[in-house]
Amino acid sequence: MSTLMDADTIARNRAMNYFASHERLWLFGYGSLIYKVDFPFLQRRPAIIRGWARRFWQGSHDHRGTPAAPGRVVTLVESAGAVCQGMAFEITPAVFEHLDHREKNGYLRVVVDAEFEGGAREEALVYIAGPDNPAYLGPASEVEIAAQIDRAVGPSGPNREYLLHLADALRDLGAEDAHVFELERAVRRQGNRALFR
Ligand code: SIN
Numbered sequence: 298m299s300t301l302m303d304a305d306t307i308a309r310n311r312a313m314n315y316f317a318s319h320e321r322l323w324l325f326g327y328g329s330l331i332y333k334v335d336f337p338f339l340q341r342r343p344a345i346i347r348g349w350a351r352r353f354w355q356g357s358h359d360h361r362g363t364p365a366a367p368g369r370v371v372t373l374v375e376s377a378g379a380v381c382q383g384m385a386f387e388i389t390p391a392v393f394e395h396l397d398h399r400e401k402n403g404y405l406r407v408v409v410d411a412e413f414e415g416g417a418r419e420e421a422l423v424y425i426a427g428p429d430n431p432a433y434l435g436p437a438s439e440v441e442i443a444a445q446i447d448r449a450v451g452p453s454g455p456n457r458e459y460l461l462h463l464a465d466a467l468r469d470l471g472a473e474d475a476h477v478f479e480l481e482r483a484v485r486r487q488g489n490r491a492l493f494r
Pocket residue numbers: 325326327328329330331370371372400424
């Protein structure tokens with residue numbers, strides 16, 4: 298069996314039944330789940346989680362790249378004092394089947410505390426791809442990450458589209474994210490240079 302198949306987390310996520318008895322629960326989205334909402338939800342609200350930083354450290358072999366030339370997508374990395382801004386969606390457990398399939402390349406369901414404007418807090422589920430999953434790529438310089446994003450294309454489209462949509466969505470939320478905005482600038486610079494090649 299290939300290591301990529303080992304990255305398939307559907308079975309492990311199905312066995313995670315923390316929210317199974319809940320009629321509704323909060324899902325915290327911090328990457329494509331913010332801007333590509335292809336699942337039903339009851340309401341959505343901007344939210345933050347503390348102690349996690351958004352990083353383009355996860356490989357994408359299935360959506361924004363291929364097994365031979367993976368792209369890079371975001372995951373969360375534990376980081377004391379960090380604040381990750383995203384969007385919380387109230388969903389029903391019926392939506393897990395779709396989400397587990399969509400996030401199957403290394404992401405596991407994790408329970409975190411989400412904080413809403415005004416300070417109210419709720420437990421929320423978040424999909425995180427940890428350093429022990431086979432698709433994990435880990436840190437690299439922003440120049441290298443931007444170059445890889447600029448090259449990669451997968452069944453869901455060009456990797457740069459994922460980055461640019463995410464940067465736009467974060468701007469709409471009024472979010473701060475030096476890592477994402479630096480990558481956005483680098484990819485746009487590379488795109489401008491490509492016009493003159
Ligand atoms: C998320 O958006 O919350 C998870 C990562 C992704 O699907 O891009």
